[in-house]
Amino acid sequence: MHQLQTLADIIARHTESDGVFATEIPRLSLVRMSKRTEPMQGVQHPSLCLIAQGTKQVLLADEVFEYGPARHLIASADLPITGQVIEASPEEPYLSIKLDLDLSVLGAMMIEMPPAPETFTTAKTCGKAICLSRTDPQLLEAAVRLLRLLDTPDDIPFLAPLAEKELLYRLMRGDQAKKLHRMLMPESRLQQVNRAIAWIRQNYAKPFSVDRVAQEARMSTSSLHEHFKEVTAMSPLQYQKQLRLQEARRLILSEALDAASAAHRVGYDSPSQFSREYRRLFGAPPIQDVSRLKTEPASFAPASA
Structure with missing residues (x-):
């Protein structure tokens, strides 16, 4: 065309x-x-x-x-x-x-x-x-x-x-x-899931129960699990983990925080758990990953678009 x-x-x-x-x-x-x-x-x-x-x-x-x-x-x-x-x-x-x-x-x-x-x-x-x-x-x-x-x-x-x-x-x-x-549509399933997403994004650094998220979305817990997974391909707790790790990466990269401080800031109590989950998502431990981002910025495109 x-x-x-x-x-x-x-x-x-x-x-x-x-x-x-x-x-x-x-x-x-x-x-x-x-x-x-x-x-x-x-x-x-x-x-x-x-x-x-x-x-x-x-x-x-x-x-x-x-x-x-x-x-x-x-x-x-x-x-x-x-x-x-x-x-x-x-x-x-x-x-x-x-x-x-x-x-x-x-x-x-x-x-x-x-x-x-x-x-x-x-x-x-x-x-x-x-x-x-x-x-x-x-x-x-x-x-x-x-x-x-x-x-x-x-x-x-x-x-x-x-x-x-x-x-x-x-x-x-x-x-x-x-x-x-x-x-x-205010009461569509997608809009209800969007309400759950908005609440998790505001509270991702704090522990929460799925029951609380369901209340915010005005859904039953079972309905939230079903439709949240249908829309996002992950559970509410998996969504929270992704947000925590992405924000920790941003803090280490842009605010020069060490890994332990970034982990604490986004809600992790265990540095070793943070390091394992960070490596699983980004393919390298925090220091090695951020060093790679700084030395080869042109190799990393923005996720969106």
């Missing part, structure tokens, strides 16, 4: 080196990587990630999502993931966009839009909070229109909200429309 090449050209023009680049368009980031990267952990927020060139692999617990051009990823919850660019070169770098979803705009659109065609309301949708879909020409055209505004920055305050709304409209009429609707 010629729109893919146009999209790649715009991203390449506005990213002269490897990295993640915020843009003047609110919530829109551009990503460029010129080589295969190492796996990198992070939290994927509700967003649309669309690849124009190259291939990426995203791991959610034990599930693998691999996608490239003409496919896009929609995340409908805050999820600890592992991301890795697996196809890129200096001649044909990995190029993608990430648009954080504006839930207030989506909610207003859901109220204003006419009912979806029957083909969308009856279509099967994946139960995970991360799903892949084929990118149809209408969605690509909307993405190109939004990114073209980067070439005329004076137009962004006036036209970007309209272009973003068109892009969201295409998503709301795509094969993940049901998921986006469930994201916005």
